[in-house]
Amino acid sequence: MMVQEGQPQGRERPVRWSHVKIWSVAVISITFLSTCFIVSCVEKVWGCCPSTWKSFGSSCYFISDEEHFWSKSEQNCVRMGAHLVVLNTKAEQDFLVQQLNESLSYFLGLSDPQGNDSWQWIDQTPYTENVRLWHQGEPNFSAEECASIVFWSPRGWGWNDVFCDSKRNSICEMKKVYLS
Structure with a gap:
């Protein structure tokens, strides 16, 4: 039996672009928030x-x-x-x-x-x-x-x-x- 390219074999699941997009947004958001937190902790300056x-x-x-x-x-x-x-x-x-x-x-x-x-x-x-x-x-x-x-x-x-x-x-x- 011939397996076509791009078809999942056995238990492999296809990569869904929607999952990649969600994880990319999550990683970018966490990175951004971490950077903001680190900067605010280092500066410790929020003047009000x-x-x-x-x-x-x-x-x-x-x-x-x-x-x-x-x-x-x-x-x-x-x-x-x-x-x-x-x-x-x-x-x-x-x-x-x-x-x-x-x-x-x-x-x-x-x-x-x-x-x-x-x-x-x-x-x-x-x-x-x-x-x-x-x-x-x-x-x-x-x-x-x-x-x-x-x-x-x-x-x-x-x-x-x-x-x-x-x-x-x-x-x-x-x-x-x-x-x-």
């Missing part, structure tokens, strides 16, 4: 921000839509586990201003409590080592001991010294929560 906060770099930002004095704005940030924003780079400011309303002014975490041009960031970041993005001619009045970011046409966004007891919006900042 609260849902209403904006994410940039290693920080999360909350843009308040309520006006308060500088000290009350800081208290509100602290209550949320944050502080008034500390701007470290122009890129950070460029990101934030895209989220801001050009008709409003926002408190920064920058103040000059003695009014002697000794500006300090709320988180103790050295003022002299940080970016300084004051509007031209600012700061200009020693009684204005807090800083805000404000849009002035045609100059754009920049910092302005303001009275701490003026009511303004604010920006809070917290470090991202990292899950491992």
Whole structure:
């Protein structure tokens, strides 16, 4: 008896392409998931921000839509586990201003409590080592001991010294929560 090529002989079963496809998909999926798991275990870095906060770099930002004095704005940030924003780079400011309303002014975490041009960031970041993005001619009045970011046409966004007891919006900042 002659056996035709491609016919099963004895107990051999024919190869079904549907089984090959299923096993191929399973192997590829397991490989992909394993790779993702290994990468996440090695990096141990999944940074998260609260849902209403904006994410940039290693920080999360909350843009308040309520006006308060500088000290009350800081208290509100602290209550949320944050502080008034500390701007470290122009890129950070460029990101934030895209989220801001050009008709409003926002408190920064920058103040000059003695009014002697000794500006300090709320988180103790050295003022002299940080970016300084004051509007031209600012700061200009020693009684204005807090800083805000404000849009002035045609100059754009920049910092302005303001009275701490003026009511303004604010920006809070917290470090991202990292899950491992």
